[in-house]
Amino acid sequence: MLYSSETPAAKREALRAGLASGTIQRFPGAFNPLSARLIEAKGFDGVYISGAVLSADLGLPDIGLTTLTEVATRAQQIARMTNLPAIVDADTGFGEPMNVARTIQTLEDAGLAGTHIEDQVNPKRCGHLDGKQVVDEDTALKRIRAAVDARRDPNFLIMARTDIRATVPGDGGLAAATDRAKKLVDAGADAIFPEAMATLAEFEAVRAAVDVPLLANMTEFGKSALFTVDQLQNIGINMVIWPVSLLRLAMGSAVRGLDALNEHGTLEPVLGEMQHRADLYELLDYEAYNRFDTSVFNFQVSR
Ligand SMILES: C[C@](O)(C(=O)O)[C@H](CC(=O)O)C(=O)O
Numbered sequence: 001m002l003y004s005s006e007t008p009a010a011k012r013e014a015l016r017a018g019l020a021s022g023t024i025q026r027f028p029g030a031f032n033p034l035s036a037r038l039i040e041a042k043g044f045d046g047v048y049i050s051g052a053v054l055s056a057d058l059g060l061p062d063i064g065l066t067t068l069t070e071v072a073t074r075a076q077q078i079a080r081m082t083n084l085p086a087i088v089d090a091d092t093g094f095g096e097p098m099n100v101a102r103t104i105q106t107l108e109d110a111g112l113a114g115t116h117i118e119d120q121v122n123p124k125r126c127g128h129l130d131g132k133q134v135v136d137e138d139t140a141l142k143r144i145r146a147a148v149d150a151r152r153d154p155n156f157l158i159m160a161r162t163d164i165r166a167t168v169p170g171d172g173g174l175a176a177a178t179d180r181a182k183k184l185v186d187a188g189a190d191a192i193f194p195e196a197m198a199t200l201a202e203f204e205a206v207r208a209a210v211d212v213p214l215l216a217n218m219t220e221f222g223k224s225a226l227f228t229v230d231q232l233q234n235i236g237i238n239m240v241i242w243p244v245s246l247l248r249l250a251m252g253s254a255v256r257g258l259d260a261l262n263e264h265g266t267l268e269p270v271l272g273e274m275q276h277r278a279d280l281y282e283l284l285d286y287e288a289y290n291r292f293d294t295s296v297f298n299f300q301v302s303r
């Protein structure tokens, strides 16, 4: 109850072990602390905390409007609800290299297992939109060096994301991405997130270029096709995220529910789409709170 029973240090060790295991680590995106519990209950390996979801949750587009304080606060609320390692999207690191250093220490303090810092200019864009721009190599490497130097727990995962692929048309973009990935690793990045890869062959090219763990972003309606876990595992990807998917599913369901309410004046026809009260209480571990204090849990739920 009250949740996680694992320390942040133990979760970071588990993440490192998972990435070294040879089995791809599956990280769906939690859109709130409760959904992190569901991800754990369903047997996934970790929880991703998306900047796009964090922004959308506030009703904002994903264009660098959220602050470090907002991101760290929400990430802490999510991370502390699960025993799984959680990694959070830190966008461009919230400023210059010294801000990046502060970002890393703040996210360590918030109990995260790791983060990714990208090489877009400020203000950033969703990586799957056209018209985004990246910073020059020197600036990109300085961000990663600052991040690595700032961390106190050597197991806190610092992943470098490069958005350069989609900023250069054709094969030149892929060459730029493999080149930047290598340099980011030399600068100390523990893992690479090559953003907006169009094909499996493109992921394979990055795989051949660097030895560190690689992340694949299976976000829907973007530039990458939706490869399966097996396809990604077979080409040596170490971690896959579905960053916004649970929010999209939940919002899709909310749209259908409101339409049904407009049409029928009751939600009776969509009860099957809903999580039952009993399942919610199970996910919340209501009974553990009962054991703690029987005066709190003094009712029955009927199916
Ligand atoms: C991974 C990502 O950075 C995120 O914030 O979740 C987004 C996802 C998306 O907008 O679909 C990105 O790919 O830029």
Ligand SMILES: [Mg+2]
Residues within 6 Å of the ligand: 050, 051, 052, 062, 089, 091
């Ligand atoms: Mg993002």
